[in-house]
Amino acid sequence: MGETYTDSTWSKTPWTTMTVVVTIFLICFIGLGPLPCAADLIWSDNFNDGDFDGWTPKVGLFTAENYMLEPTGSLGAASHTSTNTSGTWSFSVKRTDATEMTFVGFMGTLPVGGIPGGIPKTGYGILFQGASYKLVEVADFNPQHSVIATYSVGSALDMEGWHHINVTRSQQGTFNVFINGTWRMVGTDTSVDTSDVFVFISGHGKSALDTVVVDDDILTTRITTTDTTGADSQGGFPIELLAIGIGGAVVVIIIALVFIKRK
Ligand SMILES: [Ca+2]
Numbered sequence: 001m002g003e004t005y006t007d008s009t010w011s012k013t014p015w016t017t018m019t020v021v022v023t024i025f026l027i028c029f030i031g032l033g034p035l036p037c038a039a040d041l042i043w044s045d046n047f048n049d050g051d052f053d054g055w056t057p058k059v060g061l062f063t064a065e066n067y068m069l070e071p072t073g074s075l076g077a078a079s080h081t082s083t084n085t086s087g088t089w090s091f092s093v094k095r096t097d098a099t100e101m102t103f104v105g106f107m108g109t110l111p112v113g114g115i116p117g118g119i120p121k122t123g124y125g126i127l128f129q130g131a132s133y134k135l136v137e138v139a140d141f142n143p144q145h146s147v148i149a150t151y152s153v154g155s156a157l158d159m160e161g162w163h164h165i166n167v168t169r170s171q172q173g174t175f176n177v178f179i180n181g182t183w184r185m186v187g188t189d190t191s192v193d194t195s196d197v198f199v200f201i202s203g204h205g206k207s208a209l210d211t212v213v214v215d216d217d218i219l220t221t222r223i224t225t226t227d228t229t230g231a232d233s234q235g236g237f238p239i240e241l242l243a244i245g246i247g248g249a250v251v252v253i254i255i256a257l258v259f260i261k262r263k
Pocket residue numbers: 045047048049050051052053
């Protein structure tokens with residue numbers, strides 16, 4: 001015999017269920033508890049306040065007046081404190097010069113230097129070069145010390161425009177790289193296990209950085225959302241806040257439903 005759900009069943013049993021659901025959601029929402037539901041944002045910047053506070057120019061000058069981090073001269077390198085070594089790094093890069101070498105070092109150890117400057121002593125990064133994206137290990141200030149994985153497109157001109165990158169790294173050193181929402185590279189490297197800085201280097205000063213989000217969890221959910229929101233470099237909503245906004249709305253709806261059903 002199956003259970004028959006009547007109005008009175010609904011008004012009793014689901015109340016308990018709903019309470020549990022709401023409680024779990026609130027725990028996740030507030031970021032408490034041992035549940036693996038709330039990812040821990042380490043830091044983020046979308047430059048939508050028009051400044052680049054927290055970033056240190058290492059070579060050249062920068063502006064954020066267009067709500068992204070842009071060099072004002074023919075070369076730019078800047079860094080931001082970042083100690084994360086596993087999790088998810090998301091960022092968007094706008095390129096307007098196919099011949100430029102653009103480098104985003106999402107993990108890097110101090111000091112920074114090398115040529116053209118601003119390169120971490122060791123670390124990992126994404127190099128935009130020619131018609132390829134390269135996941136690289138940096139050593140001795142050389143961003144091409146070791147190429148862990150490469151993804152090539154038709155021509156260097158295809159490398160102009162916006163690129164929305166999500167890199168994940170497990171605690172075992174396995175990387176997965178998603179470009180514009182599609183999984184493109186995988187590799188493992190454990191040579192570097194510390195980080196001091198996140199760096200952005202625009203070899204000709206023709207690229208911009210935007211929507212940097214660093215999280216210590218491997219977030220596959222962000223990978224499907226970043227490519228649709230990351231292009232919005234002006235007035236774009238931070239992804240984490242958007243998630244919190246949606247979460248908050250869901251909580252309100254659930255509470256409202258419970259309230260209505262109880263009446
Ligand atoms: Ca700012």
